Amino acid sequence: xKFSVIIDALPYxxxxxxxxxxxxxxxxxxxxxxxxxxCVARQSGGRAADIAGGVYVSxxxxxxxxxxxxxxxxxxxxxxxxxxxxVASIAALGLASGAYVSEIYRGALNAxxxxxxxAALALGFPGRSIWARILLPQAFRISVPALVNELILLLxxxxxxxxxxxxxxxxxxxxxxxxxxxxxxxxxxAGLIYLAIxxxxxxxxxxxxxxxxxx
Amino acid sequence: xxxxxxxVQYGPALLRGFGVTILxxxxxxxxxxxxxxxxxxxxxxxxxxLRWIIxxxxxxxxxxxxxxxxxxxxxxxPSFGLRLEATTAGILGLGLYGSAYFAEIFRAGYQAVxxxxxxxxxxxxxxxxxxxxxxIVPAMLVSTIPAIVNMMAILTKETVVLSIITVPELMYExxxxxxxxFATFETILGMAxxxxxxxEVVSRLGRRLEARxxxxxxxxxxxxxxxxxxxxxx
Numbered sequence: 001x002k003f004s005v006i007i008d009a010l011p012y013x014x015x016x017x018x019x020x021x022x023x024x025x026x027x028x029x030x031x032x033x034x035x036x037x038x039c040v041a042r043q044s045g046g047r048a049a050d051i052a053g054g055v056y057v058s059x060x061x062x063x064x065x066x067x068x069x070x071x072x073x074x075x076x077x078x079x080x081x082x083x084x085x086x087v088a089s090i091a092a093l094g095l096a097s098g099a100y101v102s103e104i105y106r107g108a109l110n111a112x113x114x115x116x117x118x119a120a121l122a123l124g125f126p127g128r129s130i131w132a133r134i135l136l137p138q139a140f141r142i143s144v145p146a147l148v149n150e151l152i153l154l155l156x157x158x159x160x161x162x163x164x165x166x167x168x169x170x171x172x173x174x175x176x177x178x179x180x181x182x183x184x185x186x187x188x189x190a191g192l193i194y195l196a197i198x199x200x201x202x203x204x205x206x207x208x209x210x211x212x213x214x215x
Numbered sequence: 216x217x218x219x220x221x222x223v224q225y226g227p228a229l230l231r232g233f234g235v236t237i238l239x240x241x242x243x244x245x246x247x248x249x250x251x252x253x254x255x256x257x258x259x260x261x262x263x264x265l266r267w268i269i270x271x272x273x274x275x276x277x278x279x280x281x282x283x284x285x286x287x288x289x290x291x292x293p294s295f296g297l298r299l300e301a302t303t304a305g306i307l308g309l310g311l312y313g314s315a316y317f318a319e320i321f322r323a324g325y326q327a328v329x330x331x332x333x334x335x336x337x338x339x340x341x342x343x344x345x346x347x348x349x350x351i352v353p354a355m356l357v358s359t360i361p362a363i364v365n366m367m368a369i370l371t372k373e374t375v376v377l378s379i380i381t382v383p384e385l386m387y388e389x390x391x392x393x394x395x396x397f398a399t400f401e402t403i404l405g406m407a408x409x410x411x412x413x414x415e416v417v418s419r420l421g422r423r424l425e426a427r428x429x430x431x432x433x434x435x436x437x438x439x440x441x442x443x444x445x446x447x448x449x
Binding site: 059064068078152177182184 | 281414
């Protein structure tokens with residue numbers, strides 16, 4: 001073990017960790033949008049939408065993320081969309097996350113008392129505002145712990161995008177350890193950085209949760 | 216354009232790869248469950264430093280990406296004299312990774328065993344070993360079946376990551392095939408469909424196992440229903 005190796009590599013690793021963080025954040029945001037859309041479509045879009053949504057959720061939860069990523073990375077150019085690895089990666093993370101998020105929301109919606117939307121209907125609320133003003137805000141609040149957990153999972157999963165050459169934390173550790181022949185030190189450092197980020201996220205999640213319980 | 220005859224031509228290689236996938240998965244699950252069970256038992260020992268160490272192990276495994284753990288084991292191992300072949304490293308990696316999650320699953324199951332049952336066994340004069348074997352473990356296994364099956368489905372998906380450290384499993388063979396034939400898209404699509412089916416089969420079998428094991432239970436299991444099996448991520 002030589003700690004000087006870690007200190008020399010630290011600026012690069014931390015820079016790469018920033019990439020990991022924002023790629024994961026973008027993935028989670030995209031996942032939120034897709035997840036909510038899929039969830040709403042499945043609940044109120046008729047039978048065809050429900051089946052299509054079900055297939056989407058089943059596929060993206062059943063197929064390993066690495067394969068999804070390669071599928072998107074190689075499929076897009078085939079249908080004429082040439083995207084850089086970074087964009088393909090964020091799309092893959094978002095699509096995968098969306099499948100889980102839509103199920104998180106489905107669970108949370110079940111926890112919103114049915115009487116509320118009935119009451120809103122009786123008061124003459126149009127369907128759209130029942131979703132926007134009554135169901136989704138409460139579903140969001142209920143699902144905050146699960147969503148923070150989702151962010152942590154996605155952050156770990158983002159290590160897989162190193163495979164298509166995105167210079168995030170895992171890829172950068174690979175590059176550095178290939179040039180200084182110190183894989184043990186470098187991967188240890190990378191692991192600790194992931195651990196620190198996830199620890200911070202978990203702490204943040206606890207704080208937000210406590211805050212929401214007070215409100 | 217899509218040339219699925221390739222899958223026939225590469226059949227033997229793919230079958231071999233699938234064999235390695237199943238081997239890694241099965242051995243990884245076994246090691247993970249055995250180690251997870253030991254960790255859970257050690258956590259019950261009232262020695263604080265031991266508990267901290269186990270807790271730290273579990274948090275580290277659960278807080279870092281599987282890929283980084285694999286790299287540490289496979290590329291970092293030789294630095295402390297641990298020289299492993301790719302497949303061995305893959306199996307050990309899956310096992311260590313799984314052990315942290317299984318330890319938590321078993322702990323939840325252990326805590327869910329009604330205290331009265333253990334007390335009753337104690338008052339009947341059963342030794343701790345006998346109580347563990349005849350009271351705690353059976354109840355624990357039944358109540359944690361959905362979570363165990365779920366974890367096994369996750370590990371099915373994680374085997375794909377082993378291809379990155381050149382374990383010659385299915386994903387690796389398929390990538391070789393894609394590189395040799397330039398039929399990248401067919402290969403990946405075929406792979407996606409295959410794993411989709413595989414994970415679905417694992418979770419269906421799990422659901423059936425659960426239905427069988429819990430058929431005499433009148434109350435719901437503490438882990439919740441298994442309709443959500445295979446929902447967790449890999």
